[in-house]
Amino acid sequence: xxxxxxxxxxxxxxxxxxxxxxxxxxxxxxxxxxxxxxxxxxxxxxxxxxxxxxxxxxxxxxxxxxxxxxxxxxxxxxxxxxxxxxxxxxxxxxxxxxxxxxxxxxxxxxxxxxxxxxxxxxxxxxxxxxxxxxxxxxxxxxxxxxxxxxxxxxxxxxxxxxxxxxxxxxxxxxxxxxxxxxxxxxxxxxxxxxxxxxxxxxxxxxxxxxxxxxxxxxxxxxxxxxxxxxxxxxxxxxxxxxxxxxxxxxxxxxxxxxxxxxxxxxxxxxxxxxxxxxxxxxxxxxxxxxxxxxxxxxxxxxxxxxxxxxxxxxxxxxxxxxxxxxxxxxxxxxxxxxxxxxxxxxxxxxxxxxxxxxxxxxxxxxxxxxxxxxxxxxxxxxxxxxxx
Numbered sequence: 001x002x003x004x005x006x007x008x009x010x011x012x013x014x015x016x017x018x019x020x021x022x023x024x025x026x027x028x029x030x031x032x033x034x035x036x037x038x039x040x041x042x043x044x045x046x047x048x049x050x051x052x053x054x055x056x057x058x059x060x061x062x063x064x065x066x067x068x069x070x071x072x073x074x075x076x077x078x079x080x081x082x083x084x085x086x087x088x089x090x091x092x093x094x095x096x097x098x099x100x101x102x103x104x105x106x107x108x109x110x111x112x113x114x115x116x117x118x119x120x121x122x123x124x125x126x127x128x129x130x131x132x133x134x135x136x137x138x139x140x141x142x143x144x145x146x147x148x149x150x151x152x153x154x155x156x157x158x159x160x161x162x163x164x165x166x167x168x169x170x171x172x173x174x175x176x177x178x179x180x181x182x183x184x185x186x187x188x189x190x191x192x193x194x195x196x197x198x199x200x201x202x203x204x205x206x207x208x209x210x211x212x213x214x215x216x217x218x219x220x221x222x223x224x225x226x227x228x229x230x231x232x233x234x235x236x237x238x239x240x241x242x243x244x245x246x247x248x249x250x251x252x253x254x255x256x257x258x259x260x261x262x263x264x265x266x267x268x269x270x271x272x273x274x275x276x277x278x279x280x281x282x283x284x285x286x287x288x289x290x291x292x293x294x295x296x297x298x299x300x301x302x303x304x305x306x307x308x309x310x311x312x313x314x315x316x317x318x319x320x321x322x323x324x325x326x327x328x329x330x331x332x333x334x335x336x337x338x339x340x341x342x343x344x345x346x347x348x349x350x351x352x353x354x355x356x357x358x359x360x361x362x363x364x365x366x367x368x369x370x371x372x373x374x375x376x377x378x379x380x381x382x383x384x385x386x387x388x
Contacts, residue, residue: 004094004095004230004231004232005090005091005094005095005228005229005230005231005243005244006228006229006230006231006234006241006242006243006244007087007226007227007228007234007241007242007244007357007385008038008040008227008228008229008233008234008237008239008241009034009035009036009037009038009039009040009226009227009237009238009239010033010034010037010224010225010226010227010353010354010357010358011029011030011031011032011033011034011035011036011037011224011225011226011354012030012033012187012222012223012224012225012347012351012354013026013029013030013033013107013222013223013224014187014222015187015188015189015220015221015222015344015345015347015351016111016189016220016221016222017111017112017189017219017220017221018111018112018221019109019112019221019222020112022109023054023055023056023107023108023109023113023223024056024057024060024061024064024107025064026107026108026109026221026222026223027050027054027056027061027064027105027106027107027223027225028061028064028065029223030105030107030222030223030224030225031061031065031103031105031223031225032065033225034103034225034226034227035065035103035227037227037238037239038227038229038234038237038238038239039237039238039239040101040227040229040237042065042066042067043066043067043068044100044101045062045065045067045070045101045102045103046067046069046070046071046072046099046100046101046102047070047071047072047073047090047093047094047098047099047100047101047102047103048061048062048067048070048072048073048102048103048104048105049073049074049075049076049086049089049090049093049102049103049104049105050075050076050086050104050105050106051075051076051077051078051079051082051086051106051348052075052076052077052078052082053077053079054075054105054106054107054108055108056105056107058070058073061105065103071098071099072093072098072099072102074089074093076089077257078257078380079257079258079348080257080258080296080298080348080349080378080379081257081258081296081378081379081380081381082348082378082381083106083296083348083349083350083352083353083378083381084247084296084349084353084376084377084378084381084382084383085249085378085380085381086104086226086350087104087226087228087244087247087353087376087381087383088247088248088249088381088383090102090104090226090228091228091244091247091383094228094229094230095230100229100230100233101227101228101229101233102227102228102229103225103226103227104225104226104227104228104350105223105224105225105226105350106223106224106225106347106348106350107222107223107224107347108220108221108222108223108347108348109221110219110220110221110346111218111219111220111221112221113221115219116149116219117148117149117150117216117219118148119142119147119148137256137259137262138259140259141259146259149258149298149299150206150207150211150216150299151207152258152259152260152261153207153210153211153258153298153299153301153302154206154207154210154211154299154301155259155261156258156259156260156261156266156301157210157299157301157302157305158210159261159266159267160266160267160301160304160305161210161301163267163316164267164316164319166301166304166319167209168201168209168210168211168212168215169197169200169201170319170322170323171210171211171215171300171301171304172197172200172201172212172214172215172300173197173319173322173323174215174297174300174303174304174322174327174342175195175200175214175215175300175342176194176195176196176197176200177322177325177327177328177335178297178335178336178339178340178342178343179193179194179195179214179339179342179343180194180328181328181329181334181336181337181338181339181340181343181366182194182338182339182340182342182343182344183339183343184365184366185337185338185339185343185344185365185366186365187338187344187365188338188339188343188344188345189218189220189343189344189345190339190343190344195214199214200212200214200215210301211299211300211301214342215299215300215301216298216299216342217297217298217299217340217341217342217346218341218342218345218346219346220345220346220347222345222347222351223347224347224350224351224353224354225350226350226353226354226357228244231243239361240361240387242356242357242360242361242385242386242387243385243386243387243388244383244384244385245282245283245285245373245383245384245385245386246278246279246280246282246283246285246383246384247279247381247382247383247384248274248275248278248279248282248381248382248383249275249380249381250270250271250272250273250274250275250277250278250380250381251271251380252270252271252274255270255271255380257380258298267315267316268305268308268309268315269305269306269308269309269379270309271309271379271380272305272306272308272309272310272377272379272382273309275309275310275377275379275380275381275382276309276310276311276382279375279382279383279384280311283384285373285384286311287310287311287312287375289373290312290333290373290374290375290384291333291334291368291370291371291372291373291374292333292334292335292337292356292359292368292371292374292375293307293310293312293333293334293335293336293374293375293376293377294335294336294337294338294340294352294353294355294356294374294375294376294377295307295335295336295340295352295375295377296341296349296352296377296378296379297336297340297341297342297352298341298346300342302379303318303322303327303335303336304318304319304322305318305379306377306379307321307322307327307333307335310375310377310382312333329366329368334366334368336352336355337355337359337364337366337368338351338352338355338364338365338366340352349378352376353376356374356376356385357385359371359374360372360374360385360386360387361387371387372386372387372388373385373386373388374386
């Protein structure tokens with residue numbers, strides 16, 4: 001049913017390391033920009049979605065925007081895994097009639113106010129996600145020294161890399177490609193700053209032998225928002241509607257959001273496979289129908305796992321697919337044409353969605369020729385967006 005919903009507007013702030021304003025202001029700026037982009041009066045907003053970890057209050061943001069009567073709101077858990085899930089939930093809300101105009105947002109001062117890349121201590125002491133939560137999966141990580149997202153990502157990727165002979169140098173091709181895209185994207189933090197494979201190999205180890213500094217996404221300040229409404233309504237607005245051809249979530253047994261090294265076969269990403277199965281069945285499309293993919297790239301190994309999980313290459317073949325230039329502009333499947341979370345900014349994956357919309361509108365800085373269908377993925381959720 002998601003095919004009857006569409007993205008009508010997108011908005012974002014600049015991406016920085018010190019925004020100089022509150023996260024609520026960032027959320028309001030991005031949301032107002034998305035509504036202006038769509039040509040929708042903020043008073044018409046009646047649905048709101050964000051992440052459980054977003055620090056902004058729905059009532060406060062509604063007041064800032066001038067929304068008159070929000071009748072439906074929800075939050076999605078899971079950090080970056082929530083990004084495309086918000087699109088899935090918003091589309092379902094619109095199609096079901098729960099609301100007509102949904103603002104999806106994520107705003108964060110992740111660099112200047114706090115640091116997701118480091119262990120954080122809550123006010124009462126202990127470690128974040130452990131204190132007051134004796135049953136969470138991180139209880140099996142934090143006390144034993146696995147205390148950062150990079151350590152969890154490295155543990156989940158290590159087995160795959162050993163089995164298929166993937167080296168850190170192989171991972172470097174992901175970073176080089178995405179920094180190349182960022183270098184020609186004026187919106188990116190690393191605009192004008194490409195890197196070489198030698199630069200990647202010279203960057204310091206974060207978790208040896210898997211991740212170097214340049215395998216890791218940024219810590220960024222900024223806000224991103226998306227407006228979703230019915231396809232029928234979107235056709236009468238300012239922008240050409242970007243239809244949500246299909247959307248899906250998948251949370252298989254034994255899978256965790258990022259400390260994802262408990263399931264039976266660490267060579268695969270079962271959640272990506274589950275999402276892919278639903279997406280292709282619901283849309284009638286295949287991997288070969290995609291002109292680009294916007295893939296959640298908090299760490300480079302996640303790109304390899306999703307390329308295989310979504311059927312763009314077979315198990316163990318992602319490193320050669322990437323090394324062959326396929327994910328670059330002009331390749332068979334340009335990936336993260338904005339520079340991704342590594343090159344543009346890390347707003348928990350939301351800026352990858354806005355780039356997909358720009359590509360399908362034909363307004364991207366690194367425009368893919370004849371872009372009709374785009375896959376957007378955050379592992380546990382995905383969507384196929386189309387301009388047809």
